[in-house]
Amino acid sequence: MTVEKIQETIDKDIRPVLQSHGGDVEFLGYDDATKTVRIRLTGACGSCPFAQETLRLHVESTLKKAFPEISKVARA
Numbered sequence: 001m002t003v004e005k006i007q008e009t010i011d012k013d014i015r016p017v018l019q020s021h022g023g024d025v026e027f028l029g030y031d032d033a034t035k036t037v038r039i040r041l042t043g044a045c046g047s048c049p050f051a052q053e054t055l056r057l058h059v060e061s062t063l064k065k066a067f068p069e070i071s072k073v074a075r076a
Contacts, residue, residue, distance in 0.1 A: 003030050006037060009066045014059055018045050025059060028076050035071040037063055051075070 010027050018025055023045025028038040039059060041051050048054065052075075060073040 006030055006063065006067065009063060010039075013062050013066070017058060018043075018054070021045065023048070023054075035069055037070055037073045038076055039073060040076045 007027050010025060014025055018041070021044060023041060023043040025045070026040040026042055028040055030037050039055075040046070041048075041055065041059075045051055045054055055073060055075055063073055064070050
């Protein structure tokens with residue numbers, strides 16, 4: 001797994017869904033030691049009361065499905 005592949009998955013599989021709801025996601029990095037992806041939800045998703053659910057149900061599940069070695073997706 002590479003940072004580029006994570007970014008590609010975000011751009012292809014996650015970003016279009018969030019943008020369809022007026023939001024977006026920014027990839028901030030990947031910590032190989034903790035196997036954690038760091039992201040920032042922006043636009044409507046950044047201030048939505050359901051942002052934590054979006055993170056867990058869509059962003060994290062999509063990334064973990066593509067990269068089983070990821071242990072966590074954290075918001076900045």
